[in-house]
Amino acid sequence: MTTFESLGVQDGLLESISALGFVQPTPIQEQAIPVLLQGTKDFIGLAQTGTGKTAAFGLPVLQLLDAAERHPQALIICPTRELCLQIANDLDAFKKKTKGIHVTAVYGGASIGEQIRELKRGTHIVVATPGRLIDLIERKAINLEKIHYVILDEADEMLNMGFKDDIEFILQNTPNRQSIWLFSATMPQEIRKVSKRYMNQPFEVTVGKVNSGNANIDHQYYSTQHINRYETLKRIIDFNPGIYGIIFTRTKADAQEITERLIREGYDIEALHGDLTQAQRDKVMGRFREKSIQLLIATDVAARGIDVQGITHVINYELPDDTEVYTHRSGRTGRAGRDGVSLSIVTPRELYRLRQIEKIVNTRFSKMDIPSGKDVCRKQFFHFTDKLLSADISSNEYEAYIPALQEKFAEVTKEEILQRVAALEFDRFLKYYENATDLNVREDKRDRGSRELDRRGQGDAGRSAAGAGRRNSGGAYQRLFVNLGTKDGFYKASFLQFILDMSDLRKDALGRIDMKEMNSWVEVEAGPSANKMIKALDGKNFKGRKIRMNDADSGGGRRRTRE
Incomplete structure (x- = not known):
C-alpha cells in the first residue's frame, strides 16, 4: 500500500x-x-x-x-x-x-x-x-x-x-x-x-477521464413540460425528506423567485446570487454549512468555489448554458468517497442537450419518474416513522411525565394514536397532494422520432448554446459603449459579472470586451440581447454616477470617449 x-x-x-x-x-x-x-x-x-x-x-x-x-x-x-x-x-x-x-x-x-x-x-x-x-x-x-x-x-x-x-x-x-x-x-x-x-x-x-463525472455520483433526469418545472422541483424535494443540497438556476431572478415561493410554502431555503453583499453571502453560507437550512439556491457565478461536505443532492432546475459547467455543478456532491445524486429537470426539447452532457461526463443518465402525490405522502410518512423509531430515549429527563402520558392515552388504542400522529404531521401533504396530477412526459416512438428530427434539423441551430458566440463572430454582434472602466474599480472578470447580473443575459450572448480607464466596449448578440443590455444598464446609477450605454457605432461612444 x-x-x-x-x-x-x-x-x-x-x-x-x-x-x-x-x-x-x-x-x-x-x-x-x-x-x-x-x-x-x-x-x-x-x-x-x-x-x-x-x-x-x-x-x-x-x-x-x-x-x-x-x-x-x-x-x-x-x-x-x-x-x-x-x-x-x-x-x-x-x-x-x-x-x-x-x-x-x-x-x-x-x-x-x-x-x-x-x-x-x-x-x-x-x-x-x-x-x-x-x-x-x-x-x-x-x-x-x-x-x-x-x-x-x-x-x-x-x-x-x-x-x-x-x-x-x-x-x-x-x-x-x-x-x-x-x-x-x-x-x-x-x-x-x-x-x-x-x-x-x-x-x-x-485521474479518471478528462471531463468525466465522479463515479460516486448518480446522474438522473426528470422529463416534464416547462410549465410544470416548479411543481416538479417541489415533488422532488418532498420525495427526498432528508435532502441537503444545492439547486442551480441560470439567472439570479430565477433563484430569488423560486426561493420566495418555497419559503412561502414552508421550506428551509435561502438564495445565493450576485445581488447579495459579502456579509449577506457569508451569513447564508454559514447557515447552510451549519445545516440550519436544507437547501441553497444559487446561480453558477454565485456558487463558484463553494465546498461544503455532505451535500446529498445537486438539482439542476435548468441545464447550464455551457455543457462543461455541468461537471462543476455535479461535483458539489459525491465528495470524499460518499455517494451523491445529481438530477436535472428537462423538457422534451432539452433532451438533445442532456445527451451532449452525457458524452462530456461519459455517463449515462437514468430517466426517473416524477413521483405521484401518493408516492410523496408515503415517502414522507415512512421518513417520519423511521425518525420516530430511531429517536434517542436513553435520557431520564422526561421520566416524570410518563405516568401522566399513560393516563392521558389510557383509553386510546395504538392504531388511533398512529392515525392522530399521521393526521397531525401529514395533513399539509395529504391535502396538497390529494388531487395531484401526473407531471411526467411519456415518451413514445413518435416523440422520439420528432426529437431525433429536431436534433438533425432545426435543432442544429441550438446544438450548443456555448458555441453561439463563436458562430456570431462572423458579424452578428452589436458593439455597445458604456461609460464604466477600470477607474470604477472593475477588472474584466468583475465587469463581466456585473453586466451579466444587471441584464440577466447568458454569458454566451457576449463577445469581446475592451476595457479602458474611463470607458468600455462590449460585443453583444445583435437584436433582442443588445437591446436588453442597453435597457438594463442605460440610465442606472453606479456609485452615484449615471451609467450611459448605447450603440458604439452610432457615434455616441466615440464622442463620450473624448469627454
Missing part, C-alpha cells in the same frame, strides 16, 4: 495529516506529490473536484519552502473568495506541526488595508483571487519577484469567469518562478493555450 511517507512527505507534515485522518493518498496525490517535490518541473493535474487536489499541491509546496526567508515564495491563485479561504485553512491544518511557515489569503470583499498590513509582516505563501492580487500588484503592496512556485487551482473555472487576461498578467509578474503547477477538472482549449505559452514541457497527470 502506498503511503504519504513513501511519497517523500516529511515528518512534520506526516504528523499533521495523520491527525487529520489522512491514511492513504488519493490517486491525484499519489501521482502528483513525487513530481512536485522536485520543485523544478511544470505540472498539469487533471482531476475532478473533491479528489484531494489541495493536499496534492499543498504538501509539496509546504515542504519546499525556506521558513527562514520571510517573503512570498509560493503563489496559489484560485477563482473565488470561498475557495481562497478554504485552501488557506487547509494549508494551516497541514503545517500545524511545522513551525515558522505563514500563509496569507488575499481576496475581494475584505479590507485591503488589513491584507496589506499582513503581507508587510511577512509571509511565505500567498493564496489569492486574481482581481485582488492585481490590485495589490498595481499598488506595489506585494513583491512577486521571489516567487518560486505558481499554482493555478480550478484553472478551468477561472477561465470560465473571464480571468484569462488576469492570469497572464500575473504570470508575467512572476519572472523568477521555478515551476507552474496547474490543476483543473476539465481541459478546454484556452487552458491548453496558456500552458503552451507559459509552461515548459509540463508533466501531465490525468
Whole structure:
C-alpha cells in the first residue's frame, strides 16, 4: 500500500495529516506529490473536484519552502473568495506541526488595508483571487519577484469567469518562478493555450477521464413540460425528506423567485446570487454549512468555489448554458468517497442537450419518474416513522411525565394514536397532494422520432448554446459603449459579472470586451440581447454616477470617449 511517507512527505507534515485522518493518498496525490517535490518541473493535474487536489499541491509546496526567508515564495491563485479561504485553512491544518511557515489569503470583499498590513509582516505563501492580487500588484503592496512556485487551482473555472487576461498578467509578474503547477477538472482549449505559452514541457497527470463525472455520483433526469418545472422541483424535494443540497438556476431572478415561493410554502431555503453583499453571502453560507437550512439556491457565478461536505443532492432546475459547467455543478456532491445524486429537470426539447452532457461526463443518465402525490405522502410518512423509531430515549429527563402520558392515552388504542400522529404531521401533504396530477412526459416512438428530427434539423441551430458566440463572430454582434472602466474599480472578470447580473443575459450572448480607464466596449448578440443590455444598464446609477450605454457605432461612444 502506498503511503504519504513513501511519497517523500516529511515528518512534520506526516504528523499533521495523520491527525487529520489522512491514511492513504488519493490517486491525484499519489501521482502528483513525487513530481512536485522536485520543485523544478511544470505540472498539469487533471482531476475532478473533491479528489484531494489541495493536499496534492499543498504538501509539496509546504515542504519546499525556506521558513527562514520571510517573503512570498509560493503563489496559489484560485477563482473565488470561498475557495481562497478554504485552501488557506487547509494549508494551516497541514503545517500545524511545522513551525515558522505563514500563509496569507488575499481576496475581494475584505479590507485591503488589513491584507496589506499582513503581507508587510511577512509571509511565505500567498493564496489569492486574481482581481485582488492585481490590485495589490498595481499598488506595489506585494513583491512577486521571489516567487518560486505558481499554482493555478480550478484553472478551468477561472477561465470560465473571464480571468484569462488576469492570469497572464500575473504570470508575467512572476519572472523568477521555478515551476507552474496547474490543476483543473476539465481541459478546454484556452487552458491548453496558456500552458503552451507559459509552461515548459509540463508533466501531465490525468485521474479518471478528462471531463468525466465522479463515479460516486448518480446522474438522473426528470422529463416534464416547462410549465410544470416548479411543481416538479417541489415533488422532488418532498420525495427526498432528508435532502441537503444545492439547486442551480441560470439567472439570479430565477433563484430569488423560486426561493420566495418555497419559503412561502414552508421550506428551509435561502438564495445565493450576485445581488447579495459579502456579509449577506457569508451569513447564508454559514447557515447552510451549519445545516440550519436544507437547501441553497444559487446561480453558477454565485456558487463558484463553494465546498461544503455532505451535500446529498445537486438539482439542476435548468441545464447550464455551457455543457462543461455541468461537471462543476455535479461535483458539489459525491465528495470524499460518499455517494451523491445529481438530477436535472428537462423538457422534451432539452433532451438533445442532456445527451451532449452525457458524452462530456461519459455517463449515462437514468430517466426517473416524477413521483405521484401518493408516492410523496408515503415517502414522507415512512421518513417520519423511521425518525420516530430511531429517536434517542436513553435520557431520564422526561421520566416524570410518563405516568401522566399513560393516563392521558389510557383509553386510546395504538392504531388511533398512529392515525392522530399521521393526521397531525401529514395533513399539509395529504391535502396538497390529494388531487395531484401526473407531471411526467411519456415518451413514445413518435416523440422520439420528432426529437431525433429536431436534433438533425432545426435543432442544429441550438446544438450548443456555448458555441453561439463563436458562430456570431462572423458579424452578428452589436458593439455597445458604456461609460464604466477600470477607474470604477472593475477588472474584466468583475465587469463581466456585473453586466451579466444587471441584464440577466447568458454569458454566451457576449463577445469581446475592451476595457479602458474611463470607458468600455462590449460585443453583444445583435437584436433582442443588445437591446436588453442597453435597457438594463442605460440610465442606472453606479456609485452615484449615471451609467450611459448605447450603440458604439452610432457615434455616441466615440464622442463620450473624448469627454
